[in-house]
Amino acid sequence: MLEKIGFFTQHYNYNTIQNTEQKKNVQNITNNISTNPSFGAKSTKDVLFNSAATPAQNINLRTALSTKEEKEKYTEISANLGKSGKKIMNTLLKNGILLNTNSNDKSSVLDNLYKIIKEPRAEGLDAKSILNDTLATIAYPYLITQQFGDIPPEYKDIVIQANNEGKTNLLDVYKGEMDVNVEHSGTCVAASTEFKLANQLPAEFARFAQELSSPKMSVDKTIQLDNLTDDTLSAVWLLNSFEIPWESKDLKTAKLKFAPDKNAIIRARIQTTHKDPSERSPLDVLMQSTFMQVGSQQSYNSLTDKRTGKFNQNDKGLIEFEKTFTESVVFDKNILSVTYQTVDENARLIGYETDLATMKKHILTALNEGEDVIIGYTQTDNNNIIVNGHEITIVGYRTGANGKTIFICNDTDDNVYNPIEYTEDYILPKIHHAALPKHIVENDIKLVPNWIEGLNMYKQMKNAA
Numbered sequence: 001m002l003e004k005i006g007f008f009t010q011h012y013n014y015n016t017i018q019n020t021e022q023k024k025n026v027q028n029i030t031n032n033i034s035t036n037p038s039f040g041a042k043s044t045k046d047v048l049f050n051s052a053a054t055p056a057q058n059i060n061l062r063t064a065l066s067t068k069e070e071k072e073k074y075t076e077i078s079a080n081l082g083k084s085g086k087k088i089m090n091t092l093l094k095n096g097i098l099l100n101t102n103s104n105d106k107s108s109v110l111d112n113l114y115k116i117i118k119e120p121r122a123e124g125l126d127a128k129s130i131l132n133d134t135l136a137t138i139a140y141p142y143l144i145t146q147q148f149g150d151i152p153p154e155y156k157d158i159v160i161q162a163n164n165e166g167k168t169n170l171l172d173v174y175k176g177e178m179d180v181n182v183e184h185s186g187t188c189v190a191a192s193t194e195f196k197l198a199n200q201l202p203a204e205f206a207r208f209a210q211e212l213s214s215p216k217m218s219v220d221k222t223i224q225l226d227n228l229t230d231d232t233l234s235a236v237w238l239l240n241s242f243e244i245p246w247e248s249k250d251l252k253t254a255k256l257k258f259a260p261d262k263n264a265i266i267r268a269r270i271q272t273t274h275k276d277p278s279e280r281s282p283l284d285v286l287m288q289s290t291f292m293q294v295g296s297q298q299s300y301n302s303l304t305d306k307r308t309g310k311f312n313q314n315d316k317g318l319i320e321f322e323k324t325f326t327e328s329v330v331f332d333k334n335i336l337s338v339t340y341q342t343v344d345e346n347a348r349l350i351g352y353e354t355d356l357a358t359m360k361k362h363i364l365t366a367l368n369e370g371e372d373v374i375i376g377y378t379q380t381d382n383n384n385i386i387v388n389g390h391e392i393t394i395v396g397y398r399t400g401a402n403g404k405t406i407f408i409c410n411d412t413d414d415n416v417y418n419p420i421e422y423t424e425d426y427i428l429p430k431i432h433h434a435a436l437p438k439h440i441v442e443n444d445i446k447l448v449p450n451w452i453e454g455l456n457m458y459k460q461m462k463n464a465a
Helices: 068-078 083-095 107-119 127-139 152-165 170-179 187-199 202-211 230-241 263-273 284-294 319-333 356-369 424-430 450-464
Strands: 221-225 246-248 253-257 335-339 342-344 349-352 373-380 388-398 405-410 420-423 433-438
Touching: 068 107, 068 356, 083 127, 083 335, 107 127, 107 202, 127 284, 152 170, 152 263, 170 319, 170 356, 187 202, 187 284, 187 319, 187 373, 187 388, 202 284, 221 319, 230 253, 253 284, 263 284, 284 319, 319 335, 319 433, 319 450, 335 373, 342 433, 356 388, 356 405, 356 424, 356 433, 388 424, 405 424, 420 424, 424 433
Parallel strands: none
Antiparallel strands: 221 253, 246 253, 335 433, 342 349, 373 388, 373 433, 388 405, 405 420
């Protein structure tokens, strides 16, 4: 039996490990997406992909416009797209994604694309840019990156002034000027969440894109409280602890408000007019800021890529407990972060909480059920000391020539706009934790409820302060 343990003492963040195996040259796919949503993939033969485009997972698949309203929306959207955008729209219609309604309010991808182009956008954002980014990302989520953009000279004073708002100490002011020059992003958890949302719930992704880029810059979502914990009071504790705005609808559901931090709009405006090919889109900025806010107890700053918050002593990224909460509320599922590696007090990897065969079984079961699996993997030195970690997403698998499993993954921090492949012998020993549905692992592990893990962590940090 595997006992689920909390994140190891040092609270390592899973941020910026660069993949060194099986990399490809960077491609500017944004302007070259073909009509095949899996364009650019390393291999699609015998690969199980968990995309919303998979017909087997869409019982009510609709591939044709059936009402006058739908046809009018389609025509209006198409009028704002170029030749390649129109081809992508047509492909999304034919494979059932465009009319997909797997969103929290049952609105379709088409509905939300129409709102993006017909309703106002937040000041400084361009409707056609958001439309094209949303469309391209849904068609090919591997475009998502966590690479921050540089700050153009004309924006420098605006960014520094915003970051130093309220500061009077000269040392703090100087530090504030330096902190805005972000070289290495800590948003891998948020970017992986963005990828999973686009890949599995295209209508919900389009709804987030539409509302986060609107003047209100927020999106409401109704969740089931029992997808957080087994009892209402514990779920309320979690929501309050993460300081996410919410209101109770009844004893079973709650309406949450997701929003980016106040400085995200500055980054988004910069990327609207000054985006380089390898950098985040304005939509990436808004999405990743929102998910960082959710996990960091509303303490993230898009200008510095830093956070505070009560559960993490490190100012970059999200720790495992925070990631689990974020994924649970964004996808409204009972997600369990299963810790597989055993790490001592010196951050040395000393073993595993279960055998690799059980780990593999858990991941394959989730993939077979249509789940993308976000994992945190570690990097160790010659003494087996963990020196860093990173989050990536396993999206499928295939069997290699030797009979071993090859996992198909997405990494938002490798400048590779394609799926990447890792053999089971390479990746399984590196997995520290994996986010999995509760029912898949509950017979193999001893569960510790998320709220208990969080409360214990909070107490430990308070005592150490």
